[in-house]
Amino acid sequence: MSSKVHDNDLYGTNFSVESIKVIAESIGIANLQDEAAKELSDEISFRLKHIIQDAAKFMHHGKRAKLMPTDIDCALRAKNIEPQHGFQSSEYLPFRFASGGGRELHFLEEAEVDLNDLIQNSNPKAPYEVTLRTHWLSIDGIQPTIPENPPPASKAMQKLESVDPINKKPQKETSGKPTTGKQKLKNIETVQIKQLATHELSVEQQLYYKEITEACVGSDEARRGEALQSLASDPGLHEMLPRMCTFIIEGVRVNVVQNNLALLIYLMRMVKALLDNQSLYLEKYLHELIPAVTTCIVSKQLCTRPEFDNHWALRDFASRLMAQICKNFNTSTNNIQTRITRMFTNALNQGDKMPLSSMYGALQALSELGPEVVRIFVLPRVKIIGSCIEHHLEGPTISNVDKIASGHIKQLIIKSLVPVLKSVRSPPDYIEEYKQDYGYFGASLNAGVLKARTQPNMTALTTCSNVNTPSSITSVASTISRPLATPTIIQQNNISGRTIVMNPGVGRVATQGTNQKIVFVTQRSQSSTVQNQNQQTPSTQQNTVVKLVSSSTTPVQHKIVNSQQKMVFVGMQNNTTVNNQTSGLLSPGSQQNMSFMMQKNNVNSHKIINDSFSHIDDLSHME
Amino acid sequence: MSNAQQSVTQQSTGAEEINKAQLAAVLQILKKYNLKNTEELLKKEANISDGIGTQGTLQKDSNVNSVLTGYKSDGDPETYANSYRELKFFVEDSLDIYKHELGMILYPVLVHMYLELVYNGHSEKAVALMNSFGPEQDTYYQEDLKKLAMVTKREHMSGNELADTFKSNQFIIRMSRDTLSLLKRHLNDKKASVLLNIIQEHLYFDMYEGVARNKSQIDATSGAVGGEAKRQDNKAKVYYGIPKAPDIQTLAAPVEEEEGEGGEQDNPEKKYMILKKKKAKKDPLFSKKTKSDPNAPPPDRIPAPDLKDNDKLEKVKAIREASRRVTLGQETQLSVCCYTLLNSNNTVCCAEITEDSSMLAVGFNDCIVKVWSLVPQKLKALKSAQQLQDVNIDAEDLMVRIMNERSGEVSRTLTGHSGPVYSVSFSPDRTLLLSCSEDSTIRMWSLQMWTCLVVYKGHLFPVWDVKFSPLGYYFATASHDRTARLWATDHYSPLRLFAGHFSDVDCIQFHPNSNYVATGSSDRRVCLWDCTTGNHVRLMTGHKAPIHSLAFSTCGRFLSSSGADCRVLIWDLSHGHLVAELTGHEKPVHTLAFSRCGNILCSGGLDCSLKVWDFSKITEDISSEEVNVSHNPDVKTGDQYLLRDFATKSSPLIHLHFTRRNLLLAVATFDGSNP
Incomplete structure (x- = not known):
């Protein structure tokens, strides 16, 4: 409605003469003379600016930075003018823009309100009552990292750090940790040595790390939920993020070899939690996380009994994670989506050489990336895929595993292609054409499309179910793993251990009552802990089977402690010989599937991975 | 040179003439509107005979016009x-x-x-x-x-x-x-x-x-x-010192005498009180009286209300509490407790915490005032009139007995204003609350009955700020009508009217010795007014945008002000000089607070950050410099005074308050719309 007269003049804006004329017409004055309109526009602009100027005062005294309709009302009232009624402030004013004939127009779109609806509808919800929340902003100069406080390192800062680590300022004295010892140094000439980055974690952080990782891969589902919740919402995780990522990556490497489906699912849920955490700058670790997630999508074998275990759920879940990664982090410079799409497409091109489970994963990942991707990359290959699986389904049963896999692929293809075909092809749908175009799948696709066309809602439903919530994976996970035992807690009575709670939100330790919970910090010397544990180990240790992590030839020495399941241990050190260690102590008889992972030197792990995934070798590398 | 002098003399003689002309013009206007009484009064006061009045009418309209229009010019x-x-x-x-x-x-x-x-x-x-x-x-x-x-x-x-x-x-x-x-x-x-x-x-x-x-x-x-500001504006002497606190020992004496009379009474509670008093006597805290400050005003310069027994008890409690205070500084770090108001989306206008940190009052956009209790004791109401009849008036714990035990609530709402409530202020004894509003009234609420007691009308436009005097009894208000006013709680009309600002008076603050009020205005000037005379004694310029908040230092000598220009300025009241400029905020600064020990200044504003400044260092640096009326000291700036900077989670700070033990309480409103 207003037009700028000049770009940088002090007047700012005035109502244009045209606007005045339009307004005049709308109230029934047909021919307003130019001069009169000009005079009016000057006057009106002046008055309006005056009112807005005064309204700004009311805004300032309301301690706001946003002018609201009530401020205008107050300004009008102060001038003894009847306030405007019926204006509400929505969160933002969506000015619409229109142009045409060289003219520009900004206007507010106002929906017409049907009075009938207004009368019939129940009352609108009452606004929430204002409540008071008390929390510490600073305790003796240290700002606690609680959800009420902002994250200690903003995303922008984390980003700067990752792009330009030299730029990282030595903790500025006004923020973050308090300045201690400053006085002492006053008289000494100090030479500032720039530390590029500190990787030391405080004892509390180490404990937190241990607690969280244990809970995430442990057997107690409730505890895992809390741990994942903490990972997804805690604002102060950035310092531990590299270690968390290493844990996940190494965990995937090891457990893929082990075919330990449950653990892989747990690890993927950790990835999901990290992705959900708003305060983390995850870009730095994508190059590590993406191969791990990819592995969970396309690995040839993810579980010990491919016929019975539902490894498809893991592939689906990991695919969704991948889609989320693409959505969150794709930029014009890193081209993540493009590269990931290319990677899976190349995998599909391998044709017969490719195991069917991997093919399923690649297809699932592509279909998660959206219908457009499906149309361009999957649709042209449908015929080839069809021929690959046809003999498994139709022919004599050679391998039960392949048959199941083929069944899944078929379902997936139909589910993801039907909506695409529905929009790509126009009716009528002839079964012959479909058979010609899509080979083996032609008939079922044709049926699906026909069904979709008659029942438009059905497709919507199927697509909906496609987008599962992570909770579904939880249930799947619990069905896959063997029956879970009740929560077990390491109990020690006479040890001078410390109980440290990192995040009050978790609050689990507090409920332990007299039983002290001891957590070990892996960096500590191992001997004492081993002793402690041995003392505590229940007597029913016989006939425990312990599986070693590596089936490979690497000379990793393991000293095994027992319990009824396989245990693998994780140490964070990167040294080549992790000599082993101990395990959590479980209450006798519990059917636990608790595992720990051991991180081995990289060479070994790579080898393992390479051995078992030669076929997706190029997939697991981004380039 | 001669010309310059001439013009100066011209000005002085011209001033008189202008004065007369103005008077005549005013008289003329009064006549025009037929305000005879006023006209006569004015004439009497100004010693103007009717002759001049008629002379004025002879000059007629031209005269009025010349006063009202200063711009008539025939220049090309x-x-x-x-x-x-x-x-x-x-x-x-x-x-x-x-x-x-x-x-x-x-x-x-x-x-x-x-x-x-x-x-x-x-x-x-x-x-x-x-x-x-x-x-x-x-x-x-x-x-x-x-x-x-x-x-x-x-x-x-x-x-x-x-x-x-x-x-x-x-x-x-x-x-x-x-x-x-x-x-x-x-x-x-x-x-x-x-x-x-x-x-x-x-x-x-x-x-x-x-x-x-x-x-x-x-x-x-x-x-x-x-x-x-002219130098003349800042020449008057300001008693910026804090007078010796009224001696509580002597005040306590009568209580002891009373005790002597009724000594037989076996009242454990009373005994406890006496014990406390006796202990207090030996307490070094009380004997260690500060020497009387040479800059302090005489104690009776402004009439103060008599202290009631309750107030004395309260004073003793405060001193006791103060003895456990942490002295803040570079080494001792500040603890901050934050009260965040949730679901408040842009409806909160102001907040205030009582001196003893037991209650929080919040003024809202939608005309209400809400009071929260910050301590486990709930907010109780007075018993009904009937029940009150049964209360024994002579009882020692009368104040407790008159309260209805069952009426305790965590928060209470006061309804009565018809516009946004822009400021609230607790009385020192915590029984009264003042609120001022866009409806141009000031209301006084009882925090025992939880009803409105008085509506003070007088301002013509929205009232932006209200503050109780540290003594109680007096309060001051600042308004959109460009005046600030001083009131007494038992008077309908203001005692003093401070006029002189060119624009809205946005904020007001009592000097700790109650003899002065400081005002900050949209005309970007800070002014200090003498409550006894009503004159301005300091006029300080330097802000570049409207002023939103004022705070006196604990010692009474310095005044800090902050506003929309995102800066915090420190003024020395002894000469009215600007001594320091603290920059760092990115958005308007709405609240300032000095720690009880006077070493720390905190500021908070719309940029969701709380900044802690080393005020002791500023005063140190100032005292090392020689200043006098004409010589302006160098203005201290820079990061060197910034001690800490705490960010809140997208919650603009609206009020800061130091408890008696130097814990900082911050009130913030969470704004979920811009995470």
């Missing part, structure tokens, strides 16, 4: 731009030492030229003048220039705040003698009548001996609407 509109340009060149070509001081006249000259042109109907010329020279003025004048540029017609001028201010007040410029003579010489040479007129009529030069100031010195104090 073409000459304005040229003479401004000439003046600019003169300023630019002058010696570096004088250049900056001379430069100060450019802005007022431009403004008056513009207004003169507008007044005489040369809008086009005025706009052209403003467009060509407006943008080159100092940045802090731009906002005012924009506001002035809205005025393009003579009709718009009347009623426009800024135009009125410029028209009716002289713009004050401080200049060294040398600079001023240089300017005078130039004006005489040029004989530019337009310029000469403006400078003589609308500018006031406050001349001082000494070296001309440099740019940064000028920038430190310029920016206010009416120009700088």
Whole structure:
């Protein structure tokens, strides 16, 4: 409605003469003379600016930075003018823009309100009552990292750090940790040595790390939920993020070899939690996380009994994670989506050489990336895929595993292609054409499309179910793993251990009552802990089977402690010989599937991975 | 030179004449509206005989007009731009030492030229003048220039705040003698009548001996609407010291005597009280009285209400509590407890915490005031009248007995205003609450009955701020009607009316000794008023935007102010100098608080950050410098005073309060819309 007269003049804006004329017409004055309109526009602009100027005062005294309709009302009232009624402030004013004939127009779109609806509808919800929340902003100069406080390192800062680590300022004295010892140094000439980055974690952080990782891969589902919740919402995780990522990556490497489906699912849920955490700058670790997630999508074998275990759920879940990664982090410079799409497409091109489970994963990942991707990359290959699986389904049963896999692929293809075909092809749908175009799948696709066309809602439903919530994976996970035992807690009575709670939100330790919970910090010397544990180990240790992590030839020495399941241990050190260690102590008889992972030197792990995934070798590398 | 003197003398004799002319004009207006009584009273007070009055009527309309219009000019509109340009060149070509001081006249000259042109109907010329020279003025004048540029017609001028201010007040410029003579010489040479007129009529030069100031010195104090403060404004003596606290020992004595009489009574509670009193006597805290401050006002300078027994008890409690106070500083770090108001989306206007940190009052946009209890004790109400009849009046714990035990609530709502509540203030004894609102009233609420007791009407426009005096009984208000007022709780009408600001009075604060109030205004000036005389005793310029918050230092000598220019300024009240400028905030600063030990200053605002400043270091640095009335000290700036910076989670801070033990309480409103 207003037009700028000049770009940088002090007047700012005035109502244009045209606007005045339009307004005049709308109230029934047909021919307003130019001069009169000009005079009016000057006057009106002046008055309006005056009112807005005064309204700004009311805004300032309301301690706001946003002018609201009530401020205008107050300004009008102060001038003894009847306030405007019926204006509400929505969160933002969506000015619409229109142009045409060289003219520009900004206007507010106002929906017409049907009075009938207004009368019939129940009352609108009452606004929430204002409540008071008390929390510490600073305790003796240290700002606690609680959800009420902002994250200690903003995303922008984390980003700067990752792009330009030299730029990282030595903790500025006004923020973050308090300045201690400053006085002492006053008289000494100090030479500032720039530390590029500190990787030391405080004892509390180490404990937190241990607690969280244990809970995430442990057997107690409730505890895992809390741990994942903490990972997804805690604002102060950035310092531990590299270690968390290493844990996940190494965990995937090891457990893929082990075919330990449950653990892989747990690890993927950790990835999901990290992705959900708003305060983390995850870009730095994508190059590590993406191969791990990819592995969970396309690995040839993810579980010990491919016929019975539902490894498809893991592939689906990991695919969704991948889609989320693409959505969150794709930029014009890193081209993540493009590269990931290319990677899976190349995998599909391998044709017969490719195991069917991997093919399923690649297809699932592509279909998660959206219908457009499906149309361009999957649709042209449908015929080839069809021929690959046809003999498994139709022919004599050679391998039960392949048959199941083929069944899944078929379902997936139909589910993801039907909506695409529905929009790509126009009716009528002839079964012959479909058979010609899509080979083996032609008939079922044709049926699906026909069904979709008659029942438009059905497709919507199927697509909906496609987008599962992570909770579904939880249930799947619990069905896959063997029956879970009740929560077990390491109990020690006479040890001078410390109980440290990192995040009050978790609050689990507090409920332990007299039983002290001891957590070990892996960096500590191992001997004492081993002793402690041995003392505590229940007597029913016989006939425990312990599986070693590596089936490979690497000379990793393991000293095994027992319990009824396989245990693998994780140490964070990167040294080549992790000599082993101990395990959590479980209450006798519990059917636990608790595992720990051991991180081995990289060479070994790579080898393992390479051995078992030669076929997706190029997939697991981004380039 | 001779000319300069002449003009000065002219001014002084002219002032009298103007005064008379104004009086006559006022009389004429009174006559016109048939306000006979007022007219007669005024005549009596001004010692004007009817003769002059009639003389005034003879002069008639011309007289009224000449007072109301200062801009009538027959100057050729073409000459304005040229003479401004000439003046600019003169300023630019002058010696570096004088250049900056001379430069100060450019802005007022431009403004008056513009207004003169507008007044005489040369809008086009005025706009052209403003467009060509407006943008080159100092940045802090731009906002005012924009506001002035809205005025393009003579009709718009009347009623426009800024135009009125410029028209009716002289713009004050401080200049060294040398600079001023240089300017005078130039004006005489040029004989530019337009310029000469403006400078003589609308500018006031406050001349001082000494070296001309440099740019940064000028920038430190310029920016206010009416120009700088005159030296005369800051000459009066200010008793900024804190008087010796009324001696609680002697106050306690009568209680003890009473006890002697009724000693037989076996009242354990009373005994406990006495024990406490006796202990208090030996307590070094009480014997260690500070020597009386030479700068403190006499204790009876302002009549104070008598202390009640309850107040005395409260005082003892406060001192006791204060003895457990942490002294903050560089080594001892600050603890901050934050009260975040949730679901408040833009409805909270103000908040205040009681002196003993037991209650929080919040004023809302939707006319209500809400009070929360911050301690486990709930907010109780008085018993009903019937029940009160049964209460034994002689009981020792009368105050407890009269409260209805079952009525305790965590928060209570006070409803009564008809506009947004812009400020609330607790009385020192926590039984009363004042609130002021857009509906231009001030309400006093009882925190025992939880009802409104009094509605104070007097302000004509929205009331922005209200503050109880530290003594209780008195309170002060600041309003959109450009006045601040001093009230007593038992009077309907204000005791004092502080007028003089050119724009809204945005905030007000009592000096800790209750003898003065400080006001901050949208005209960017901070003013200190004497409650006893009603005169302004300090006028301080230097802010570049409206002032939102004021706080006196614990020692009473310094005043800190902050506002929309995102800076915190520290003023020395002994001479009215600006001593420090604390920058770092990115958005308007709405709240300031000094720690109880006086070492720390905290500021918080819309930028969701709480900054902690080392005030003890500032005072140290100041005391090492010699200052007097005419010599302005260097303004201290920089990061060196910033101790800490705490960010909140997108919650703008609206109030800061130090508990008696020096824990900082912050009140913030969570704004979920911009995470």
